[in-house]
Structure formats: structure tokens, C-alpha cells
Amino acid sequence: MAVKSIWQISYSCGHQAERDLSNRAADRRAGFAEWLAKQVCTECWRSAKENNEQDKAAWLKAKRAEEQAESETWSEQYRMPPLEGTELAVAWGVRCRHQVLAAAYTALVLEGESSETEWEEVEEAARTVTRAGWWLDQRSSEPDDLTELLQAAAEADRPTENPHF
Numbered sequence: 447m448a449v450k451s452i453w454q455i456s457y458s459c460g461h462q463a464e465r466d467l468s469n470r471a472a473d474r475r476a477g478f479a480e481w482l483a484k485q486v487c488t489e490c491w492r493s494a495k496e497n498n499e500q501d502k503a504a505w506l507k508a509k510r511a512e513e514q515a516e517s518e519t520w521s522e523q524y525r526m527p528p529l530e531g532t533e534l535a536v537a538w539g540v541r542c543r544h545q546v547l548a549a550a551y552t553a554l555v556l557e558g559e560s561s562e563t564e565w566e567e568v569e570e571a572a573r574t575v576t577r578a579g580w581w582l583d584q585r586s587s588e589p590d591d592l593t594e595l596l597q598a599a600a601e602a603d604r605p606t607e608n609p610h611f
């Protein structure tokens with residue numbers, strides 16, 4: 447009698463299914479069937495994976511909302527004006543501005559040579575840049591470069607001089 451190729455597997459999740467083990471060597475089937483019985487069935491495995499991904503997405507969403515709330519509180523505390531742009535850009539821009547300024551404060555004041563008075567000037571300059579897209583663009587900038595970047599923004603914002611002058 448040939449070793450059977452269709453095995454009835456009772457999975458650890460409680461489901462049962464017939465598995466065709468004909469592609470395994472005859473002497474390996476019993477061991478493989480035993481290993482399968484310790485797993486969950488394909489469907490349970492798939493739904494566990496989906497749940498996991500949903501959990502991950504929900505976790506990311508919650509984390510982003512938390513950061514958003516923190517950045518908005520911070521913006522109010524430091525009297526940062528509302529940003530301009532699309533709704534999405536504004537929300538993201540608020541987080542970027544918070545992140546960029548917090549990193550610059552650490553680098554310039556806490557770890558650097560800048561005084562609180564000098565920092566207040568940086569903050570003042572930061573308040574004048576209300577374009578959300580600008581803050582998005584600076585999100586990976588070096589903290590030390592912020593002063594120079596703000597200066598460039600202020601120059602770009604300056605009204606164009608009368609060409610006939």
C-alpha cells in the first residue's frame with residue numbers, strides 16, 4: 447500500500463483541512479503533517495496578518511494624531527502663527543515647524559553658543575514664514591542652518607523692487 451498523499455490536518459486554530467502532501471517524499475509526509483498540525487490554517491494565518499496590518503495602521507494614525515496635537519499645543523505656546531497651504535500641508539507643516547525649531551533650539555542654545563536673546567530673534571523670523579510648504583522643505587535640514595534658511599525665506603518674501611527705479 448502506498449503512503450497516503452492526502453492528509454487530514456487538525457490545525458492548532460481548531461480548523462481542519464485536507465492537505466495534498468504528494469509533493470513531499472513519502473517518508474517525510476508524517477513529519478510534515480505533524481508540523482502543520484502545530485500551525486494555524488491558511489485562512490486564520492491570513493486574517494491574523496490582516497489584523498496585524500490594521501493594528502499597525504491604527505497605531506501609526508494614533509501616533510500621528512498625538513504628534514499633531516503636541517505640535518499644535520507647542521505652536522500656541524510659542525505664538526507661532528497658523529500656516530498657509532492645503533489642509534494636508536498645513537497639518538504636516540505644523541509638525542515640521544515644531545520639529546525643525548525644537549532641533550535648532552537644542553543645537554543652537556542647549557548645545558551651542560547662542561543666547562536666549564539670539565534665539566528669540568530666530569523665533570521671530572520663524573513666525574514670519576507661514577507657508578506650510580516651506581517648513582516641509584526644511585524638515586531634513588541641519589539645525590545649524592536654520593538661521594540662514596530663515597534669512598533666505600525673508601529675502602524671497604521681500605516685495606519685488608520697482609524695476610523702473
Ligand SMILES: [Zn+2]
Binds near residue numbers: 457460461488489
Ligand atoms: Zn483556522
